[in-house]
Amino acid sequence: MHLPSNPILAHKIWRDLRRRPAQVAAIAVTVLLGVLLFVASYDSFHNLETSYRQTYDRLHLADFTATGGDPAAVAAAARTAAGVDRVAVRTQADVPLTIDGTKLVGRVTGLADATAPSVDEIDLTSGQLPDPSRPDDVVVEHHAAETFGLRAGSTLQVFDGRTWQPVTVSGIARSAEYLWPARNRQEPLGDPHAFAVLFAPQAQAQRLAGQPGPNQTIIEMSPTATSSEYAQMSDVLRSAGAGAVEPQADQASNATLHEDLNGFSELAVAFPAMFLIAAAIAEYVLITRLVHSEHPIIGTLLALGARQRTMVGHYIGYGVAIAALGAVLGVLGGFVATSAVTAAYTSAIGIPDTVVAHRIPTTIAGFTIGLLTGVLAALAPAIAAARTAPAAAMRGDGSAPIRVGRLTRMSAHWRGVPVVVRMALRSLTRGRRRTVATMTGTVLALTLILASVGILTSMRNLLDIQFGQIQREDATVLTTAETGLAQQLSGIPDIAAVERARFTPVSVAAGEHTYSTTLTGLQPDTTMHGFRTPDGGTRQLPADGLLAGAPLADRLGIAVGDMLTVTPAFGAPRQLRLVGLLDEPLGTFLYASEHTATEVAGIGRTGYLLRFTPGADRDRLRGKISTLPGVIAYTDTHALQAQINKFLGLFWIFIVVMLILGAVLAFTVIYVTMTVNLAERTTELATLRAAGVSVRRLTAALATENLAATLLAVPLGLVAGILAAWAFVRSFNSDMFAFHLSLGPLPIVLAAVAVLAAAGLSQLPATRAVDRIDIAHVVRERAQ
Numbered sequence: 056m057h058l059p060s061n062p063i064l065a066h067k068i069w070r071d072l073r074r075r076p077a078q079v080a081a082i083a084v085t086v087l088l089g090v091l092l093f094v095a096s097y098d099s100f101h102n103l104e105t106s107y108r109q110t111y112d113r114l115h116l117a118d119f120t121a122t123g124g125d126p127a128a129v130a131a132a133a134r135t136a137a138g139v140d141r142v143a144v145r146t147q148a149d150v151p152l153t154i155d156g157t158k159l160v161g162r163v164t165g166l167a168d169a170t171a172p173s174v175d176e177i178d179l180t181s182g183q184l185p186d187p188s189r190p191d192d193v194v195v196e197h198h199a200a201e202t203f204g205l206r207a208g209s210t211l212q213v214f215d216g217r218t219w220q221p222v223t224v225s226g227i228a229r230s231a232e233y234l235w236p237a238r239n240r241q242e243p244l245g246d247p248h249a250f251a252v253l254f255a256p257q258a259q260a261q262r263l264a265g266q267p268g269p270n271q272t273i274i275e276m277s278p279t280a281t282s283s284e285y286a287q288m289s290d291v292l293r294s295a296g297a298g299a300v301e302p303q304a305d306q307a308s309n310a311t312l313h314e315d316l317n318g319f320s321e322l323a324v325a326f327p328a329m330f331l332i333a334a335a336i337a338e339y340v341l342i343t344r345l346v347h348s349e350h351p352i353i354g355t356l357l358a359l360g361a362r363q364r365t366m367v368g369h370y371i372g373y374g375v376a377i378a379a380l381g382a383v384l385g386v387l388g389g390f391v392a393t394s395a396v397t398a399a400y401t402s403a404i405g406i407p408d409t410v411v412a413h414r415i416p417t418t419i420a421g422f423t424i425g426l427l428t429g430v431l432a433a434l435a436p437a438i439a440a441a442r443t444a445p446a447a448a449m450r451g452d453g454s455a456p457i458r459v460g461r462l463t464r465m466s467a468h469w470r471g472v473p474v475v476v477r478m479a480l481r482s483l484t485r486g487r488r489r490t491v492a493t494m495t496g497t498v499l500a501l502t503l504i505l506a507s508v509g510i511l512t513s514m515r516n517l518l519d520i521q522f523g524q525i526q527r528e529d530a531t532v533l534t535t536a537e538t539g540l541a542q543q544l545s546g547i548p549d550i551a552a553v554e555r556a557r558f559t560p561v562s563v564a565a566g567e568h569t570y571s572t573t574l575t576g577l578q579p580d581t582t583m584h585g586f587r588t589p590d591g592g593t594r595q596l597p598a599d600g601l602l603a604g605a606p607l608a609d610r611l612g613i614a615v616g617d618m619l620t621v622t623p624a625f626g627a628p629r630q631l632r633l634v635g636l637l638d639e640p641l642g643t644f645l646y647a648s649e650h651t652a653t654e655v656a657g658i659g660r661t662g663y664l665l666r667f668t669p670g671a672d673r674d675r676l677r678g679k680i681s682t683l684p685g686v687i688a689y690t691d692t693h694a695l696q697a698q699i700n701k702f703l704g705l706f707w708i709f710i711v712v713m714l715i716l717g718a719v720l721a722f723t724v725i726y727v728t729m730t731v732n733l734a735e736r737t738t739e740l741a742t743l744r745a746a747g748v749s750v751r752r753l754t755a756a757l758a759t760e761n762l763a764a765t766l767l768a769v770p771l772g773l774v775a776g777i778l779a780a781w782a783f784v785r786s787f788n789s790d791m792f793a794f795h796l797s798l799g800p801l802p803i804v805l806a807a808v809a810v811l812a813a814a815g816l817s818q819l820p821a822t823r824a825v826d827r828i829d830i831a832h833v834v835r836e837r838a839q
Contacts (some may be wrong), residue, residue, distance in 0.1 A: 066370050068376055071345065076695055080339045081723045086381025086425050087388065088716065089330030094389025094421040096323035097397055098754070101417075102397040102410055104316055105307070107234065109408040113455040114176045115141060116231040116303060119275035119288055122562065123298025123622060129272040132295035135286060138280030143167050143174045145257060147271050148264035148624075148658070149238075149560065151214035151533060151687035152251055154203045158681050159661075160533065160688045161199070162238070164211065165260035165269065174273040175232055177254055178407055182207035182226025185256055192225040192255070193263075196403060198236040199251030200227045203212055213253070214535070214687050216265030228254065229407050237307035237745045239580075241642030241793045242573055243314075246695040247398070270625065272297065272734070273295055273483060290567070298622045299562030299569045305477020312404075314787060321786060325779075329503045331428045333496055333720045334381070337727040338432035340492045342373050344731040352704035354445040357544045363441035370437035371430055378429025380606065428589050465555060487505040494768035496724025497810055499773030502719035502779045504806040509780025509798055510787070516797030517640040520587070524641055528583040528664040529673075532680060533688040540685050544663055547679060549671035554583050557652040557660025563603075564620040564628075565647060571789075572607075574621065574645040574659070576652020585663040586646070589638045596648060604643030606790035608636055621645070631655075643790040709824045718813040721765075726817040729761055733824050741828050757825070760819040765814040769807050776806065 067700060070080050110116075126144040133142045145165035152161035166185070167173035177194065184194035195205050205211075209224040230252070237243045238250050255263060272292070285302075292300045303309055346353070353366060394411050401409040534540055544553045557576035562569050577584055579596055586594050589605050596602065601619065608614060615633055621627040631651070633660050652659065667676065673691060681689050733740070740753055777798065784794045 060364070064365075065372070068369070072373065072376060075341070075730075076219070078337075078341055078615075078727050079380075081726055082334050082341065082377050083333035083381035083384070085330050085337065086378050086428060087385040089334060090326040090382050090385025090425040091388040092330065093323060093327035093390060093424065094386055095392035097421075098393040098412070098414055098417050098670070099315060099390070099396040099400070100320050100323055101414065102393065102412055103312075103400060103406075105410040106397070106401055106406050106408055107312060109410055110406060111231050111303075112235065113408065114178055115172075115174050115275050116306075116309075117174050118276040118303045119274040119286070119292060120301045120306070121269060121272040121274070121297035121299070122301070122624070125274045126269040129292055129297050130293040132291055133272060133274050133288070136284070136287070136291045138277050138284030139274060140277040140280075141172055141174045142276040143273050145175075145271050145273065146260040146264050146266055146269045148260075148266060150216075150264055152253075153212040153214075154185075154199075154205070154251060155211075156678075156681070157203070157248055158687060158689045159249045159251065160690075161213075161253060162254060163193075163260050163263045164254050164768040165257040166194075166254050167257065168589045174229070174275045175441075179226050179227040179228045179232050182224070185259065187224050187507060189225070190259055190262075191220075191222045193222045193259070194226045194228045194232050194254040195224050196236070196252035196254070197227050197229050198233065198247065200224075202247040202642050213263045215414065220263060221705060221708065222253070222263070224254075229405065230254075231308075232306065234404060235308040237311050239571065239573075240305065240307045240310060240791050241644055243311040244453070244641070244695070246690070248694065249690050263387045266625065266766050293567070293569075298628075299564075299571050301571060310789075310791065314789070314791070317786065321783065323751040325506070325783075326503065327424075329499050330720060333724050334378070335428050335432040335497050336492050336495050337724045338374055338377060338429060339436065340489065340724075340731050342370060342433045343436040343439075343488065345584055346436045347371060347375065349440075349444060353440050353443045357443060358445040364666070366441040366443075369435045370440050371433045374429035374431075374433025374788065376429075376435075377434075378425050378427075382425025385425055385832050386418055386421050386583050398696075407572070418639070432570070441443075464698030483551045489731065490764045490767075492728045493725050493764040494771070496721050496728070496767050497618065497768035497814070498772040498775050499724075500717040500721035500810045500813070501769070501776040501806050503720060503776075504809060505773070505776025505798065505802065506779040506783050507717075508802045509777075509796055510784055510794075510808070512799060512802055513780075513784045513794050513797045517792070517794060521640045522692065524585045524587060526665070527585060528554075528692055529667040529671075530665045530676070530680070530692060531556075531662055531690045532686055533660045533662040534685045535687055540683065541663065543683055546666065547676070550665055550666045550678060552582065552666040554578050554581060554664045555649060555661065556583075556664050557649055557659050557661050559572070559652060559655055559657050560624045561645065561655065561657065562622050563611070564609070564622070565613045565617060568611045570607060570643070572642075572644055574601075574623070574647060574652055574655060576647055576649040576659075577664075579648050581664075581731045583666065584646070586635075587638045589636055591638075594635060596646060597634045598648055599651065600632040601649070601651075602635050602637055602646040603633060604790070604793075605636040606641050606643045606788075606814065607645075608795065610643070610790055623655050624660060626655065626657030627675070629655055631812040638793060640793050641791075660687075664782055715809075718809045721810045722817050724812040725761055725765065725814050726820070729757065729817055730820065730824070733757070737828060740825060744825075744828060746793055753825050754818070758815075761818060762811070762814055765811060768809070771811070773803060773807065775805075 095297070103397050130142050130144050132137055145167065147162065147164045149160050149162050152159055179194070180197060185194065199205065204226070205224050205744065207224055207226055210221060212219040212221055233252055236247070236250060238245060249570060257269070261268060276288070282597065289300045289302065357366070393413060397411045398409060541553055541555065544550055559574045561574045562571045577596055578599055586602060588594055602763065613619065613633060615635055617633050618626050618630050618632055621631050644707050673693065677689055677691060680686060743753060780798065781796045784796045
C-alpha cells in the first residue's frame with residue numbers, strides 16, 4: 056500500500072477533515088468504542104483466567120477428584136501413574152448445620168496435615184488453623200463467614216447423623232474450590248443462607264460427617280504432565296475402584312466461573328465487530344462523497360502525471376487518519392477499562408490473586424483492527440478515484456447519469472400522495488448506496504441491542520419456568536425422624552400441602568462416563584414438582600425407572616431405554632432404566648419414585664416439600680418449622696428466586712447501556728449518511744429553495760427519506776437481532792444451565808424505538824444545513 060508522502064496531499068487530508076468535524080468525530084467515536092470493547096474484554100478475559108489460575112496453582116486445586124471406592128487403594132494407584140505431583144485422601148460430606156438459628160445443609164471437608172504438602176489447600180485470612188488440642192475447632196470458608204457474620208470465636212452446630220455437635224470457629228479462609236460458592240454443578244446459583252463450608256482436621260471431619268473413614272481421593276498433576284497423561288488418569292482412577300471421577304474442568308466453582316469467561320471471549324469478538332463494521336460503512340459513505348466531489352481535481356492530477364497508486368494512497372489516507380484517531384483513543388480507554396473491569400470483578404467474587412496486565416499483543420491487535428477498518432472502508436472509493444478518466448472528469452461529466460427507476464415512474468402518477476413523500480421515496484432508489492448504508496447501520500444497531508438484551512430476558516424466563524412450572528414447592532425440610540412430623544407440619548397454619556421426598560447424592564455411570572448429581576425421590580402423583588419434556592410438554596413421574604435432565608444424554612452418551620449404574624454416596628451400585636428426559640433450566644438431576652429412591656439407599660436424607668397459602672408470612676413459618684423436633688435443615692425456595700431477581704436487577708443497567716450504545720451506532724451511520732446526502736444534493740436543494748420551496752418542506756423530505764430507510768431496515772434488523780440473541784443464548788447451554796431464547800414484545804419494541812429515536816435525532820442538523828445553503832454561491836458555482 057502506498058500512503059501519501061507528499062506534504063501537500065497530507066495537508067489536504069488535514070484540511071478536508073477539519074472541514075467535517077462532526078462527521079469525523081462520529082466515525083472516530085464508533086471506532087473508539089469498537090477498539091475499547093475489544094481491548095477491555097479481551098484483556099479482562101485473560102486477566103480473569105490468569106487470576107483464577109494463579110489462585111489454583113498457589114492453593115494446589117485438584118486436577119482430579121475421585122469419590123467412592125477404597126480411597127487408600129485409589130491413592131496408591133494414582134501415585135504410581137505418570138505425571139502425578141501430589142495425592143491426598145480426605146473426608147467430604149454434606150451435613151446439616153445450625154448457624155445463628157438458621158438451619159441449612161452445609162459441607163464438612165477434611166484438612167491434611169498443615170506441615171506436609173497437600174492438595175486443595177486453604178488460604179487463611181483471619182484467625183488460625185484448628186488447634187490439635189481443641190477437637191471442636193473448625194475453619195469457615197469466607198463466603199459463609201461474610202453471609203452469617205462469623206469470626207474467630209463464633210460458635211455453630213453440626214449434625215453428625217445422631218446428634219448436634221457444637222463447634223467453634225478458629226479461623227476464616229479462602230479456598231480455590233469455592234471461589235464461587237457452588238454446592239455442585241446442579242446448584243451453581245444458590246441462596247447464600249443455604250450453604251456453608253467448614254474445614255476440619257481429618258479425624259474431626261470424619262467424626263462430624265458421621266463416617267468411618269475418607270471417601271475422596273484428590274490428585275494434582277505435575278506442571279510438566281502431558282495431555283495423554285491427563286487423559287489416562289481418569290481410567291487409572293476408575294480401574295482402581297473410584298465410583299466417580301471429576302476433572303478440574305467439571306468442578307462446580309471452576310465450571311461456573313468459566314461460563315463467565317466464555318461470555319467475555321464472545322464479547323471480545325462480536326460486539327467490537329459490530330461497531331467497527333458500522334464505522335467502516337460510515338467512513339465508506341463519507342470518502343465516496345469526497346471522491347465524487349473532487350472528480351475535477353482528480354482528473355487534473357491524473358492528467359498532469361500523478362500515479363494511480365498515489366491517488367489510492369491519498370484517499371486511503373483519509374480512512375487511516377480517522378480510524379487512527381479512534382483506535383489510539385480506544386486503546387487508551389481500553390487500558391483504563393481493563394483495569395477497572397478486572398479489579399471490580401475479582402473484588403466482587405473475592406478472588407485472592409488479582410492479576411491486572413495490559414498485553415502488548417492485544418494493544419497491537421486492537422490498534423491494527425481499528426486501522427484496518429479505515430483502510431478497508433476507504434479502499435473501494437480510493438480505487439474508483441484512481442480509475443477516473445481524466446478528460447471526462449475535467450469536463451465535469453464523469454458522473455453517471457441518474458437512472459429513472461420504476462418507483463420514480465410510478466410515483467409520478469401518485470397524485471394523492473404528498474410531494475414530500477414522493478420526493479423521499481424517489482431519493483431512496485436514486486441514492487441506493489446511501490439507502491443501503493442507512494439500512495445496514497440500523498440492522499447492526501438492532502443486532503447489538505437484541506443480542507445483549509436477549510440473554511437477560513431469557514434468564515428471567517428461565518427463572519419463571521424453574522420456579523413456576525418445575526419447583527412448585529415453597530420450602531423444603533430435611534428431617535432425622537419421621538414419626539408424626541408430617542402431621543405436625545400439616546397442622547401449622549398457612550401450610551397448604553405437605554409431601555414426603557428423599558434426596559440422595561449419587562454418581563450415575565454409563566460405560567466409561569460418570570456424572571455426579573442428586574437423585575430426588577417423589578410421590579408418584581406429586582404436585583410439588585413439574586416434569587417438563589424437551590418438546591415443551593409435561594409428563595408424570597414413572598412408577599419404576601428414572602427421569603433425567605436432557606444434558607445427561609450428551610454427557611454419558613445415552614438414550615431413553617438404556618440401563619444406568621447409579622451409585623449413592625457410601626452405598627452399593629444399582630442398575631436402573633432411563634425412562635425419559637427432562638428440560639429443566641437449572642441443573643441436571645435424576646428423579647424417581649420415593650420407593651425407588653429409598654431402594655437406592657446410601658446417605659440420602661428424608662424430607663418434606665411444603666406449599667404455603669397465598670400471603671403466608673415466610674419468616675414466621677421458617678422460625679416455627681425450624682424448631683420442630685427432627686428438623687435438621689430448612690430451605691426457602693423463594694429465597695433463591697428473590698436472591699437471583701435482586702442480582703438481575705443490576706443487569707437492567709447493562710440493558711440501558713446497550714440501548715444507548717445501539718442508538719449511538721445507528722446515529723453514527725445515519726448522521727454521516729444524512730450529511731453526505733445533503734452535500735450531494737446541495738445544488739438540487741438550492742434550486743428548490745430558489746423556486747420557493749420552504750426550508751421546512753425540504754427538511755421534512757430529507758427526514759422522511761432517512762426514516763423510511765430506517766423503517767425498511769427494522770424488520771431485517773429484528774430478524775438479525777433475534778438470530779444473534781438465539782446464538783448468544785445457546786452458547787451458554789450446558790449441564791448447569793439450559794437457556795431458551797425469550798425476548799417478548801417489550802424489548803423488541805424498545806430496541807426499535809431506540810434506533811428510530813437515534814434516526815430522528817440525526818435529522819436535527821438537517822434544518823440548519825438546509826437553511827444555511829448559500830443559493831447565490833451554488834448558482835454561480837454551477838454556472839462556471
